[in-house]
Amino acid sequence: MKYASTRNPEIQVTFKEAVFRGLAPDGGLYHPVSVPDLRGLIESFSGSHSIAGIGAKLTAAFFGPEISEEAAEGICRRAFTFEPALVSLPGAGNIGILELFHGPSCAFKDFGASFLAAVMEEFLKQEASRAVILTATSGDTGSAVARAFHKRANINVVILYPSGRVSPLQEKQLTTLGDNISALEVKGSFDDCQRMVKEAFLDRDLNERLRLTSANSINLGRLIPQAFYYVYGWTRLSAADRKAGPVFCVPSGNFGNLTAGVLAWQWGLPARRFIAATNINKVVPEYLTGGAYSPRPSVQTLSNAMDVGDPSNFERLQAIFEKSRDKMSKLIEGVFITDRETRDTMHSVYAETGMFLDPHTALGVCAAKRYMASRQAKAAGLDGAPCISLSTAHPGKFIEVVEEATGKKPPLPQSLARVLDLRKESTVVESTGAELKKFLYEKFADQ
Numbered sequence: 337m338k339y340a341s342t343r344n345p346e347i348q349v350t351f352k353e354a355v356f357r358g359l360a361p362d363g364g365l366y367h368p369v370s371v372p373d374l375r376g377l378i379e380s381f382s383g384s385h386s387i388a389g390i391g392a393k394l395t396a397a398f399f400g401p402e403i404s405e406e407a408a409e410g411i412c413r414r415a416f417t418f419e420p421a422l423v424s425l426p427g428a429g430n431i432g433i434l435e436l437f438h439g440p441s442c443a444f445k446d447f448g449a450s451f452l453a454a455v456m457e458e459f460l461k462q463e464a465s466r467a468v469i470l471t472a473t474s475g476d477t478g479s480a481v482a483r484a485f486h487k488r489a490n491i492n493v494v495i496l497y498p499s500g501r502v503s504p505l506q507e508k509q510l511t512t513l514g515d516n517i518s519a520l521e522v523k524g525s526f527d528d529c530q531r532m533v534k535e536a537f538l539d540r541d542l543n544e545r546l547r548l549t550s551a552n553s554i555n556l557g558r559l560i561p562q563a564f565y566y567v568y569g570w571t572r573l574s575a576a577d578r579k580a581g582p583v584f585c586v587p588s589g590n591f592g593n594l595t596a597g598v599l600a601w602q603w604g605l606p607a608r609r610f611i612a613a614t615n616i617n618k619v620v621p622e623y624l625t626g627g628a629y630s631p632r633p634s635v636q637t638l639s640n641a642m643d644v645g646d647p648s649n650f651e652r653l654q655a656i657f658e659k660s661r662d663k664m665s666k667l668i669e670g671v672f673i674t675d676r677e678t679r680d681t682m683h684s685v686y687a688e689t690g691m692f693l694d695p696h697t698a699l700g701v702c703a704a705k706r707y708m709a710s711r712q713a714k715a716a717g718l719d720g721a722p723c724i725s726l727s728t729a730h731p732g733k734f735i736e737v738v739e740e741a742t743g744k745k746p747p748l749p750q751s752l753a754r755v756l757d758l759r760k761e762s763t764v765v766e767s768t769g770a771e772l773k774k775f776l777y778e779k780f781a782d783q
């Protein structure tokens with residue numbers, strides 16, 4: 337399989353190149369140039385396959401021969417040390433929730449980050465070379481990357497975060513790992529952190545002496561593994577529902593998660609439809625219902641990991657559907673949900689079932705219920721069809737919001753509670769490119 341820029345099909349690269357480059361040189365995103373038919377393989381999976389088992393087979397089928405069967409197994413065994421879980425939502429018809437928050441940072445981004453880390457480790461070992469991952473974070477995404485790369489061979493990670501502007505829990509997640517993870521506490525804003533990282537990638541001298549790379553969410557190595565849990569969710573349905581094919585509801589911001597589901601559908605997963613659930617940053621639902629695609633600055637909401645006004649993966653969706661709104665809207669329904677509805681859903685689901693939902697998951701559940709009961713769903717023959725709504729984060733990551741909506745404090749997951757007792761270790765730096773460069777040379781120059 338080869339991968340090409342979404343902006344120019346002529347620029348084709350291997351998976352390894354796509355992984356270490358992140359973004360294509362023309363600013364486009366790397367995307368597979370063809371669609372493999374994996375229906376037979378997908379239909380061979382049963383409810384007893386683990387995510388690592390499903391992932392290994394799909395990795396070998398999709399990335400072979402660049403990644404051998406044996407390497408694929410090693411990568412998935414190291415990456416997926418946690419499982420998703422499909423749980424039913426009492427009183428909501430045939431809607432189930434696919435919990436994707438059982439990984440180290442308690443959010444679905446652990447699947448992509450862990451797979452990318454294991455893949456990079458594999459490629460670097462094969463070449464006996466080393467790399468430094470540079471990443472700027474405003475708080476949340478950095479922790480999935482940090483945990484995923486912790487103790488990976490041949491890789492060092494440097495995380496830049498704005499001093500005093502991340503929550504105490506987030507700071508602990510970034511600064512207590514040690515080993516190959518360094519936290520730089522920047523005296524400045526998140527924008528300063530991003531600018532410093534950008535400058536470093538453009539610095540000739542630095543890039544000659546160190547192999548710098550990123551672990552952005554647009555990286556193909558983070559996107560593809562997210563397709564695996566759609567297949568996993570489908571294997572957990574009853575035989576009749578598997579045959580009928582589910583509707584997937586995906587709380588979306590940058591649309592990486594949803595794009596991965598559409599890839600699984602292209603490979604042959606019998607998904608009936610996808611619901612693109614957003615908050616009031618609703619540029620994609622607007623487009624799907626006939627409006628123009630008009631990216632704009634994002635608005636702050638309760639589901640803040642989805643506050644995206646110009647979703648980067650829309651370019652990949654456009655590539656898949658050949659820029660045809662008709663084709664896209666045959667498979668994807670856009671639904672947007674307000675903060676008030678999100679809060680009401682957290683409240684009512686807790687009151688009716690005792691289940692805590694984080695705001696992103698609650699938004700998805702609200703959209704799933706609305707769409708499945710709609711006239712469009714009936715017209716499309718989806719009456720009573722199974723629906724799998726993706727749960728993207730553990731409610732304990734958003735304690736204040738969840739407590740305000742439900743009146744009860746959700747439990748903090750163990751893996752997060754543990755870091756609160758660990759000692760913070762960070763290096764404080766001024767917000768200049770020169771400071772970052774100095775740090776990188778002093779720390780890694782002799783490698």
Ligand SMILES: *Cc1c(COP(=O)(O)O)cnc(C)c1O
Nearest residue numbers: 588589590591592593641728729
């Ligand atoms: C990142 C994130 C999302 C949005 O996922 P995209 O792939 O960007 O659409 C949703 N929920 C949570 C909790 C997230 O962290």
